[in-house]
Amino acid sequence: NAGVTQTPKFQVLKTGQSMTLQCAQDMNHNSMYWYRQDPGMGLRLIYYSASEGTTDKGEVPNGYNVSRLNKREFSLRLESAAPSQTSVYFCASSHGLVGPGELFFGEGSRLTVL
Amino acid sequence: QKEVEQNSGPLSVPEGAIASLNCTYSDRGSQSFFWYRQYSGKSPELIMSIYSNGDKEDGRFTAQLNKASQYVSLLIRDSQPSDSATYLCALVDNSGYALNFGKGTSLLVTP
Numbered sequence: 001n002a003g004v005t006q007t008p009k010f011q012v013l014k015t016g017q018s019m020t021l022q023c024a025q026d027m028n029h030n031s032m033y034w035y036r037q038d039p040g041m042g043l044r045l046i047y048y049s050a051s052e053g054t055t056d057k058g059e060v061p062n063g064y065n066v067s068r069l070n071k072r073e074f075s076l077r078l079e080s081a082a083p084s085q086t087s088v089y090f091c092a093s094s095h096g097l098v099g100p101g102e103l104f105f106g107e108g109s110r111l112t113v114l
Numbered sequence: 115q116k117e118v119e120q121n122s123g124p125l126s127v128p129e130g131a132i133a134s135l136n137c138t139y140s141d142r143g144s145q146s147f148f149w150y151r152q153y154s155g156k157s158p159e160l161i162m163s164i165y166s167n168g169d170k171e172d173g174r175f176t177a178q179l180n181k182a183s184q185y186v187s188l189l190i191r192d193s194q195p196s197d198s199a200t201y202l203c204a205l206v207d208n209s210g211y212a213l214n215f216g217k218g219t220s221l222l223v224t225p
Contacts, residue, residue, distance in 0.1 A: 033212055040122070042217035043158070043202065050211040058212060090157055100206060100213055102148075105157035 002026055006091050006106035013081045013113045021076040021109050023091030031096030032074035033058075033103065034066060036087040043090065049074055050096060081113045116141040118216035120203050126222045133190040135219050137203030140184070147186045148213065149177060150202040158202055162188070193223045 004025045013019055025032065034046040035058075045058030049068040063085060065077045074093075078085055088110050092103040117140035127133045135149075146165050150158040164170045164177040164186065176189040190197055200218040207214040 031211060035215075040217065043215040045207070045212050045214070048209070048212045050209075056209065056211075059214075096211065100211055102160045102163070103158075103213060105159070108157055 004091055004093055004104050004106035006089075006109050008109060009107065010110050011112070013078075013111065015082060015113060017081050017113075018077070018079050019081065019111075020078075021089055021091070021111075022073070023075065023106060024073045025091075025093040025104070026072065027093060027104065028071070029093035029095055029104070030071070031094045031100060032068065033092040033094075034064075034074070034076045035090045035092065036060065037090060037108075038087050046076065046089075078111075081111075083113045085111065086113045087111060116144060116205060116207055116214050118203055118205060118214055120201075120216035120219045122217060123220040124222050125219055126224060127193050129193060129195060129223055129225050131193050131223075133193045133197065133221055133223070135188040135190075135201050135203075135221065136185060137187065137216055138185045139203075139205055141205075142181070142184060144181075144184075144205045146206045147177075147179060148204040149175075149186075149188045150204060150215075152200045152202060152218065154199070161201075190221075193221075195223050195225055197221060198223050 033048045035043045047066040052071045091106040152158040162177045202218045203216040204213040
């Protein structure tokens with residue numbers, strides 16, 4: 001049982017390049033999330049999808065777009081990467097039946113923008 | 115945004131001692147609270163959740179919630195070097211669908 005799988009695990013981009021972070025969960029969870037984690041800043045919510053077919057902005061959505069492709073997959077796209085987007089990105093999922101409950105996290109994707 | 119405050123630490127305790135980690139929050143209406151542990155370079159994992167005032171025990175871990183004073187704490191008894199990690203306090207955010215995390219407290223348990 002893989003849980004939450006993120007790809008790629010590491011990526012280096014140049015300013016202005018675009019890329020998509022992929023996330024898939026095999027736990028039949030309703031809700032999925034993208035967080036970023038920076039030193040001294042904790043985990044900050046970028047976007048979430050409470051259920052298949054819906055997406056909503058979190059605390060720091062600027063510069064990102066998301067797609068809930070189906071119940072399993074939730075992707076995060078950087079259209080024009082900036083150095084400020086250098087971070088570790090975590091995808092997470094939860095049952096979401098009554099509030100978020102326990103979040104299950106992927107291993108993280110470390111992104112560096114030069 | 116519901117604010118969650120934690121002392122960043124590091125909190126250093128000797129092996130076998132009790133580690134006490136504290137968290138305060140701004141929204142008196144918050145109902146659900148969580149403690150996550152994150153080892154260096156790894157992803158967060160849930161340790162405990164607490165929803166009612168009082169204590170909740172799970173093995174060496176005890177979560178304490180005081181809604182009147184707006185704080186939640188985590189006690190780790192008989193601390194082990196393997197408990198050395200960052201501990202994140204979280205609560206359900208304004209949307210009701212996601213968690214808002216504190217910045218975490220770094221715990222170091224010394225042999």
